[in-house]
Amino acid sequence: MPELPEVEIVRQSLNKKVRNQKIKKVIVRNHKLRLKIPANFESFLKFQKIIKIKRFSKYIIFCFLNGSYCLLHLGMTGTIHIINNNKKNFITNASFYSSPTLPKKHNHVEIIFKNLKIIYNDPRRFGFFEIIKDSSLLKKKFSKYGPEPFQSEFNVKYILSYFSKKKRTVKNFLLDQNFVSGIGNIYASEILFLSKIKPHKKAFLIGRKDCERIVINSKKILLKAIKEGGSSIRDFKNTSGKKGNFQKNFNVYERNGLSCKRIGCSGIIKKKIISNRSTFFCNLCQL
Structure with a gap:
Protein backbone atom coordinates (compact mmCIF):
# COMPACT_ATOMS: atom_id res chain seq x y z
CA MET A 1 0.00 0.00 0.00
CA PHE A 142 -10.70 15.32 7.79
CA SER A 143 -11.96 16.43 11.21
CA LYS A 144 -11.56 12.96 12.76
CA TYR A 145 -8.03 12.47 11.47
CA GLY A 146 -5.03 13.04 13.68
CA PRO A 147 -2.35 15.59 12.73
CA GLU A 148 0.33 14.74 10.20
CA PRO A 149 3.82 14.18 11.64
CA PHE A 150 4.90 17.47 10.02
CA GLN A 151 2.30 19.54 11.86
CA SER A 152 3.10 21.39 15.10
CA GLU A 153 0.11 19.67 16.76
CA PHE A 154 2.05 16.38 16.63
CA ASN A 155 4.18 17.05 19.69
CA VAL A 156 5.28 15.47 22.97
CA LYS A 157 2.36 16.84 24.97
CA TYR A 158 -0.14 15.48 22.44
CA ILE A 159 1.41 11.99 22.37
CA LEU A 160 1.73 11.71 26.17
CA SER A 161 -1.89 12.71 26.59
CA TYR A 162 -3.10 10.35 23.85
CA PHE A 163 -1.10 7.39 25.20
CA SER A 164 -2.13 7.89 28.84
CA LYS A 165 -3.55 4.64 30.29
CA LYS A 166 -3.79 3.07 26.80
CA LYS A 167 -2.89 -0.63 26.60
CA ARG A 168 -2.64 -0.89 22.81
CA THR A 169 0.85 -1.19 21.36
CA VAL A 170 2.76 1.85 20.17
CA LYS A 171 2.92 0.29 16.68
CA ASN A 172 -0.89 0.11 16.59
CA PHE A 173 -1.12 3.80 17.38
CA LEU A 174 1.37 4.82 14.68
CA LEU A 175 -0.89 3.06 12.17
CA ASP A 176 -4.06 4.63 13.61
CA GLN A 177 -5.06 7.57 11.38
CA ASN A 178 -7.12 8.99 14.25
CA PHE A 179 -3.88 9.42 16.20
CA VAL A 180 -1.48 10.48 13.44
CA SER A 181 -2.20 10.80 9.72
CA GLY A 182 -0.13 9.26 6.97
CA ILE A 183 2.16 6.74 8.65
CA GLY A 184 1.89 3.21 7.28
CA ASN A 185 3.41 -0.16 8.08
CA ILE A 186 6.85 0.29 6.52
CA TYR A 187 7.59 3.65 8.07
CA ALA A 188 6.17 2.74 11.49
CA SER A 189 8.78 0.00 11.82
CA GLU A 190 11.54 2.34 10.69
CA ILE A 191 10.44 5.16 13.04
CA LEU A 192 10.36 2.84 16.05
CA PHE A 193 13.81 1.47 15.21
CA LEU A 194 15.36 4.94 15.14
CA SER A 195 13.50 5.75 18.36
CA LYS A 196 14.84 2.59 20.07
CA ILE A 197 11.29 1.50 21.01
CA LYS A 198 10.04 -2.04 20.54
CA PRO A 199 6.84 -2.00 18.46
CA HIS A 200 4.86 -4.19 20.88
CA LYS A 201 5.50 -1.91 23.87
CA LYS A 202 2.26 -0.76 25.51
CA ALA A 203 1.42 2.89 24.87
CA PHE A 204 0.99 3.79 28.57
CA LEU A 205 4.63 2.77 29.17
CA ILE A 206 5.92 5.31 26.64
CA GLY A 207 7.76 8.13 28.46
CA ARG A 208 8.59 11.72 27.55
CA LYS A 209 11.98 10.85 26.01
CA ASP A 210 10.31 8.16 23.89
CA CYS A 211 7.74 10.72 22.71
CA GLU A 212 10.48 13.19 21.80
CA ARG A 213 12.18 10.53 19.69
CA ILE A 214 8.89 9.57 17.99
CA VAL A 215 8.21 13.20 17.03
CA ILE A 216 11.74 13.77 15.70
CA ASN A 217 12.10 10.46 13.89
CA SER A 218 8.65 10.51 12.31
CA LYS A 219 9.59 13.72 10.53
CA LYS A 220 13.10 12.47 9.76
CA ILE A 221 12.01 9.16 8.21
CA LEU A 222 9.14 10.58 6.15
CA LEU A 223 11.13 13.56 4.84
CA LYS A 224 14.01 11.29 3.86
CA ALA A 225 11.61 8.88 2.14
CA ILE A 226 10.05 11.75 0.17
CA LYS A 227 13.51 13.00 -0.81
CA GLU A 228 14.49 9.49 -1.92
CA GLY A 229 11.27 9.09 -3.91
CA GLY A 230 9.51 6.72 -1.54
CA SER A 231 9.87 2.96 -1.23
CA SER A 232 9.37 1.40 -4.63
CA ILE A 233 10.60 -2.05 -3.55
CA ARG A 234 10.85 -2.93 -7.26
CA ASP A 235 12.97 0.17 -7.90
CA PHE A 236 12.04 1.70 -11.24
CA LYS A 237 11.93 5.26 -12.53
CA ASN A 238 8.79 7.38 -12.49
CA THR A 239 7.59 9.76 -15.21
CA SER A 240 10.20 12.34 -14.17
CA GLY A 241 13.00 9.82 -14.63
CA LYS A 242 13.72 9.59 -10.90
CA LYS A 243 14.03 6.41 -8.88
CA GLY A 244 12.42 5.49 -5.59
CA ASN A 245 15.40 4.52 -3.46
CA PHE A 246 14.27 4.63 0.17
CA GLN A 247 14.08 0.83 0.32
CA LYS A 248 17.89 0.87 0.19
CA ASN A 249 17.81 2.69 3.55
CA PHE A 250 15.61 0.21 5.41
CA ASN A 251 17.04 -0.54 8.83
CA VAL A 252 14.55 -3.24 9.81
CA TYR A 253 11.72 -3.61 7.29
CA GLU A 254 11.94 -7.02 5.54
CA ARG A 255 15.37 -7.64 7.12
CA ASN A 256 14.20 -10.54 9.27
CA GLY A 257 17.19 -12.64 10.48
CA LEU A 258 19.83 -10.08 9.45
CA SER A 259 22.21 -8.21 11.73
CA CYS A 260 21.18 -4.88 13.22
CA LYS A 261 22.67 -1.91 11.36
CA ARG A 262 23.02 0.23 14.49
CA ILE A 263 26.69 0.80 15.29
CA GLY A 264 27.72 -1.17 18.36
CA CYS A 265 24.60 -3.36 18.41
CA SER A 266 24.96 -7.12 17.97
CA GLY A 267 21.23 -7.72 17.73
CA ILE A 268 19.26 -9.57 15.06
CA ILE A 269 16.22 -8.22 13.25
CA LYS A 270 13.09 -10.13 14.24
CA LYS A 271 9.63 -10.31 12.67
CA LYS A 272 6.44 -10.16 14.71
CA ILE A 273 2.80 -10.02 13.58
CA ILE A 274 0.95 -7.15 15.26
CA SER A 275 -2.70 -6.69 14.32
CA ASN A 276 -2.17 -8.87 11.24
CA ARG A 277 0.69 -6.67 10.01
CA SER A 278 4.32 -7.77 9.65
CA THR A 279 6.48 -5.79 12.05
CA PHE A 280 10.27 -5.75 12.13
CA PHE A 281 12.54 -4.75 15.02
CA CYS A 282 15.93 -5.35 16.62
CA ASN A 283 15.82 -7.82 19.52
CA LEU A 284 18.47 -5.90 21.49
CA CYS A 285 18.50 -2.13 20.95
CA GLN A 286 14.74 -1.55 20.87
CA LEU A 287 13.49 -1.50 24.45
Whole structure:
Protein backbone atom coordinates (compact mmCIF):
# COMPACT_ATOMS: atom_id res chain seq x y z
CA MET A 1 0.00 0.00 0.00
CA PRO A 2 1.35 3.47 -0.84
CA GLU A 3 2.14 5.44 2.29
CA LEU A 4 2.49 9.19 2.83
CA PRO A 5 5.84 9.56 0.99
CA GLU A 6 4.60 7.62 -2.05
CA VAL A 7 1.37 9.62 -2.16
CA GLU A 8 3.38 12.84 -1.87
CA ILE A 9 5.45 11.78 -4.91
CA VAL A 10 2.24 11.23 -6.88
CA ARG A 11 1.00 14.66 -5.74
CA GLN A 12 4.22 16.30 -6.91
CA SER A 13 4.01 14.55 -10.28
CA LEU A 14 0.40 15.58 -10.79
CA ASN A 15 0.95 19.15 -9.63
CA LYS A 16 3.77 19.51 -12.13
CA LYS A 17 1.72 18.12 -15.02
CA VAL A 18 -1.88 19.29 -14.53
CA ARG A 19 -1.76 22.43 -12.39
CA ASN A 20 -3.65 25.25 -14.16
CA GLN A 21 -4.98 22.76 -16.72
CA LYS A 22 -8.67 22.49 -17.64
CA ILE A 23 -10.33 19.08 -17.79
CA LYS A 24 -11.78 18.43 -21.25
CA LYS A 25 -13.44 15.08 -20.64
CA VAL A 26 -13.77 12.31 -18.06
CA ILE A 27 -14.34 8.63 -18.81
CA VAL A 28 -15.38 6.23 -16.04
CA ARG A 29 -15.06 2.62 -17.12
CA ASN A 30 -15.84 1.13 -13.72
CA HIS A 31 -17.88 2.89 -11.04
CA LYS A 32 -17.42 0.06 -8.52
CA LEU A 33 -14.38 1.08 -6.51
CA ARG A 34 -14.27 0.93 -2.69
CA LEU A 35 -16.73 3.81 -2.74
CA LYS A 36 -18.96 3.83 -5.80
CA ILE A 37 -18.08 6.68 -8.15
CA PRO A 38 -21.12 9.00 -8.23
CA ALA A 39 -23.25 9.12 -11.37
CA ASN A 40 -22.48 12.83 -11.91
CA PHE A 41 -18.72 12.39 -11.60
CA GLU A 42 -17.97 12.95 -15.29
CA SER A 43 -20.19 16.02 -15.61
CA PHE A 44 -18.94 17.50 -12.33
CA LEU A 45 -15.27 17.31 -13.36
CA LYS A 46 -15.75 18.30 -17.01
CA PHE A 47 -14.43 21.85 -17.74
CA GLN A 48 -13.11 22.22 -14.18
CA LYS A 49 -9.81 24.10 -13.95
CA ILE A 50 -7.28 22.63 -11.53
CA ILE A 51 -5.49 25.38 -9.59
CA LYS A 52 -3.26 23.00 -7.61
CA ILE A 53 -2.90 19.48 -6.28
CA LYS A 54 -2.65 19.15 -2.50
CA ARG A 55 -2.33 16.21 -0.14
CA PHE A 56 -3.49 15.35 3.35
CA SER A 57 -2.45 12.05 4.90
CA LYS A 58 -2.80 9.51 2.07
CA TYR A 59 -5.36 11.58 0.14
CA ILE A 60 -4.61 13.45 -3.09
CA ILE A 61 -6.74 16.60 -3.36
CA PHE A 62 -7.59 18.15 -6.73
CA CYS A 63 -8.39 21.81 -6.00
CA PHE A 64 -10.65 23.48 -8.56
CA LEU A 65 -11.02 27.15 -9.46
CA ASN A 66 -14.68 27.23 -8.39
CA GLY A 67 -13.79 26.22 -4.81
CA SER A 68 -14.76 22.55 -5.05
CA TYR A 69 -12.49 19.51 -4.68
CA CYS A 70 -12.02 15.95 -5.83
CA LEU A 71 -10.35 13.53 -3.42
CA LEU A 72 -8.45 10.47 -4.54
CA HIS A 73 -7.34 7.68 -2.22
CA LEU A 74 -5.10 5.11 -3.89
CA GLY A 75 -6.09 2.25 -1.62
CA MET A 76 -3.72 -0.72 -1.69
CA THR A 77 -2.92 -1.03 -5.39
CA GLY A 78 -4.02 2.22 -7.03
CA THR A 79 -1.65 4.04 -9.37
CA ILE A 80 -1.83 7.16 -11.50
CA HIS A 81 -0.43 6.99 -15.03
CA ILE A 82 0.29 10.15 -16.98
CA ILE A 83 0.05 9.85 -20.76
CA ASN A 84 1.47 12.66 -22.88
CA ASN A 85 -0.15 12.90 -26.31
CA ASN A 86 2.89 14.52 -27.92
CA LYS A 87 5.61 12.00 -27.14
CA LYS A 88 6.29 8.33 -26.59
CA ASN A 89 5.43 7.23 -23.08
CA PHE A 90 8.09 4.73 -22.08
CA ILE A 91 7.28 5.24 -18.38
CA THR A 92 3.85 6.44 -17.30
CA ASN A 93 3.58 5.71 -13.57
CA ALA A 94 3.58 8.88 -11.44
CA SER A 95 5.12 6.99 -8.51
CA PHE A 96 7.50 4.10 -7.83
CA TYR A 97 5.41 1.02 -7.06
CA SER A 98 3.53 -1.47 -9.24
CA SER A 99 3.94 -1.38 -13.04
CA PRO A 100 6.12 1.44 -14.51
CA THR A 101 3.98 1.45 -17.66
CA LEU A 102 0.21 1.51 -18.09
CA PRO A 103 -1.27 -1.99 -17.65
CA LYS A 104 -3.83 -3.25 -20.14
CA LYS A 105 -6.38 -4.12 -17.45
CA HIS A 106 -8.02 -2.33 -14.51
CA ASN A 107 -7.90 1.19 -15.99
CA HIS A 108 -11.02 2.51 -14.29
CA VAL A 109 -10.94 6.30 -14.70
CA GLU A 110 -9.50 8.52 -17.42
CA ILE A 111 -9.24 12.31 -17.01
CA ILE A 112 -8.41 14.03 -20.28
CA PHE A 113 -6.70 17.40 -20.76
CA LYS A 114 -5.58 19.24 -23.89
CA ASN A 115 -2.21 17.52 -24.36
CA LEU A 116 -2.25 14.71 -21.83
CA LYS A 117 -4.45 12.44 -19.79
CA ILE A 118 -4.21 10.80 -16.40
CA ILE A 119 -5.46 7.25 -15.89
CA TYR A 120 -6.35 5.65 -12.58
CA ASN A 121 -5.43 1.95 -12.48
CA ASP A 122 -6.38 -0.27 -9.53
CA PRO A 123 -6.45 -4.10 -9.73
CA ARG A 124 -7.97 -4.58 -6.27
CA ARG A 125 -10.28 -1.53 -6.46
CA PHE A 126 -9.73 -0.46 -2.84
CA GLY A 127 -9.08 3.13 -3.89
CA PHE A 128 -11.81 5.71 -4.47
CA PHE A 129 -12.73 9.18 -5.71
CA GLU A 130 -14.92 11.57 -3.76
CA ILE A 131 -16.42 14.93 -4.71
CA ILE A 132 -16.25 17.67 -2.06
CA LYS A 133 -18.25 20.79 -2.89
CA ASP A 134 -16.57 23.39 -0.64
CA SER A 135 -13.84 24.02 1.94
CA SER A 136 -16.14 23.57 4.96
CA LEU A 137 -17.03 20.06 3.80
CA LEU A 138 -13.36 19.34 3.15
CA LYS A 139 -12.51 20.39 6.71
CA LYS A 140 -15.33 18.21 8.04
CA LYS A 141 -14.04 15.26 5.99
CA PHE A 142 -10.70 15.32 7.79
CA SER A 143 -11.96 16.43 11.21
CA LYS A 144 -11.56 12.96 12.76
CA TYR A 145 -8.03 12.47 11.47
CA GLY A 146 -5.03 13.04 13.68
CA PRO A 147 -2.35 15.59 12.73
CA GLU A 148 0.33 14.74 10.20
CA PRO A 149 3.82 14.18 11.64
CA PHE A 150 4.90 17.47 10.02
CA GLN A 151 2.30 19.54 11.86
CA SER A 152 3.10 21.39 15.10
CA GLU A 153 0.11 19.67 16.76
CA PHE A 154 2.05 16.38 16.63
CA ASN A 155 4.18 17.05 19.69
CA VAL A 156 5.28 15.47 22.97
CA LYS A 157 2.36 16.84 24.97
CA TYR A 158 -0.14 15.48 22.44
CA ILE A 159 1.41 11.99 22.37
CA LEU A 160 1.73 11.71 26.17
CA SER A 161 -1.89 12.71 26.59
CA TYR A 162 -3.10 10.35 23.85
CA PHE A 163 -1.10 7.39 25.20
CA SER A 164 -2.13 7.89 28.84
CA LYS A 165 -3.55 4.64 30.29
CA LYS A 166 -3.79 3.07 26.80
CA LYS A 167 -2.89 -0.63 26.60
CA ARG A 168 -2.64 -0.89 22.81
CA THR A 169 0.85 -1.19 21.36
CA VAL A 170 2.76 1.85 20.17
CA LYS A 171 2.92 0.29 16.68
CA ASN A 172 -0.89 0.11 16.59
CA PHE A 173 -1.12 3.80 17.38
CA LEU A 174 1.37 4.82 14.68
CA LEU A 175 -0.89 3.06 12.17
CA ASP A 176 -4.06 4.63 13.61
CA GLN A 177 -5.06 7.57 11.38
CA ASN A 178 -7.12 8.99 14.25
CA PHE A 179 -3.88 9.42 16.20
CA VAL A 180 -1.48 10.48 13.44
CA SER A 181 -2.20 10.80 9.72
CA GLY A 182 -0.13 9.26 6.97
CA ILE A 183 2.16 6.74 8.65
CA GLY A 184 1.89 3.21 7.28
CA ASN A 185 3.41 -0.16 8.08
CA ILE A 186 6.85 0.29 6.52
CA TYR A 187 7.59 3.65 8.07
CA ALA A 188 6.17 2.74 11.49
CA SER A 189 8.78 0.00 11.82
CA GLU A 190 11.54 2.34 10.69
CA ILE A 191 10.44 5.16 13.04
CA LEU A 192 10.36 2.84 16.05
CA PHE A 193 13.81 1.47 15.21
CA LEU A 194 15.36 4.94 15.14
CA SER A 195 13.50 5.75 18.36
CA LYS A 196 14.84 2.59 20.07
CA ILE A 197 11.29 1.50 21.01
CA LYS A 198 10.04 -2.04 20.54
CA PRO A 199 6.84 -2.00 18.46
CA HIS A 200 4.86 -4.19 20.88
CA LYS A 201 5.50 -1.91 23.87
CA LYS A 202 2.26 -0.76 25.51
CA ALA A 203 1.42 2.89 24.87
CA PHE A 204 0.99 3.79 28.57
CA LEU A 205 4.63 2.77 29.17
CA ILE A 206 5.92 5.31 26.64
CA GLY A 207 7.76 8.13 28.46
CA ARG A 208 8.59 11.72 27.55
CA LYS A 209 11.98 10.85 26.01
CA ASP A 210 10.31 8.16 23.89
CA CYS A 211 7.74 10.72 22.71
CA GLU A 212 10.48 13.19 21.80
CA ARG A 213 12.18 10.53 19.69
CA ILE A 214 8.89 9.57 17.99
CA VAL A 215 8.21 13.20 17.03
CA ILE A 216 11.74 13.77 15.70
CA ASN A 217 12.10 10.46 13.89
CA SER A 218 8.65 10.51 12.31
CA LYS A 219 9.59 13.72 10.53
CA LYS A 220 13.10 12.47 9.76
CA ILE A 221 12.01 9.16 8.21
CA LEU A 222 9.14 10.58 6.15
CA LEU A 223 11.13 13.56 4.84
CA LYS A 224 14.01 11.29 3.86
CA ALA A 225 11.61 8.88 2.14
CA ILE A 226 10.05 11.75 0.17
CA LYS A 227 13.51 13.00 -0.81
CA GLU A 228 14.49 9.49 -1.92
CA GLY A 229 11.27 9.09 -3.91
CA GLY A 230 9.51 6.72 -1.54
CA SER A 231 9.87 2.96 -1.23
CA SER A 232 9.37 1.40 -4.63
CA ILE A 233 10.60 -2.05 -3.55
CA ARG A 234 10.85 -2.93 -7.26
CA ASP A 235 12.97 0.17 -7.90
CA PHE A 236 12.04 1.70 -11.24
CA LYS A 237 11.93 5.26 -12.53
CA ASN A 238 8.79 7.38 -12.49
CA THR A 239 7.59 9.76 -15.21
CA SER A 240 10.20 12.34 -14.17
CA GLY A 241 13.00 9.82 -14.63
CA LYS A 242 13.72 9.59 -10.90
CA LYS A 243 14.03 6.41 -8.88
CA GLY A 244 12.42 5.49 -5.59
CA ASN A 245 15.40 4.52 -3.46
CA PHE A 246 14.27 4.63 0.17
CA GLN A 247 14.08 0.83 0.32
CA LYS A 248 17.89 0.87 0.19
CA ASN A 249 17.81 2.69 3.55
CA PHE A 250 15.61 0.21 5.41
CA ASN A 251 17.04 -0.54 8.83
CA VAL A 252 14.55 -3.24 9.81
CA TYR A 253 11.72 -3.61 7.29
CA GLU A 254 11.94 -7.02 5.54
CA ARG A 255 15.37 -7.64 7.12
CA ASN A 256 14.20 -10.54 9.27
CA GLY A 257 17.19 -12.64 10.48
CA LEU A 258 19.83 -10.08 9.45
CA SER A 259 22.21 -8.21 11.73
CA CYS A 260 21.18 -4.88 13.22
CA LYS A 261 22.67 -1.91 11.36
CA ARG A 262 23.02 0.23 14.49
CA ILE A 263 26.69 0.80 15.29
CA GLY A 264 27.72 -1.17 18.36
CA CYS A 265 24.60 -3.36 18.41
CA SER A 266 24.96 -7.12 17.97
CA GLY A 267 21.23 -7.72 17.73
CA ILE A 268 19.26 -9.57 15.06
CA ILE A 269 16.22 -8.22 13.25
CA LYS A 270 13.09 -10.13 14.24
CA LYS A 271 9.63 -10.31 12.67
CA LYS A 272 6.44 -10.16 14.71
CA ILE A 273 2.80 -10.02 13.58
CA ILE A 274 0.95 -7.15 15.26
CA SER A 275 -2.70 -6.69 14.32
CA ASN A 276 -2.17 -8.87 11.24
CA ARG A 277 0.69 -6.67 10.01
CA SER A 278 4.32 -7.77 9.65
CA THR A 279 6.48 -5.79 12.05
CA PHE A 280 10.27 -5.75 12.13
CA PHE A 281 12.54 -4.75 15.02
CA CYS A 282 15.93 -5.35 16.62
CA ASN A 283 15.82 -7.82 19.52
CA LEU A 284 18.47 -5.90 21.49
CA CYS A 285 18.50 -2.13 20.95
CA GLN A 286 14.74 -1.55 20.87
CA LEU A 287 13.49 -1.50 24.45
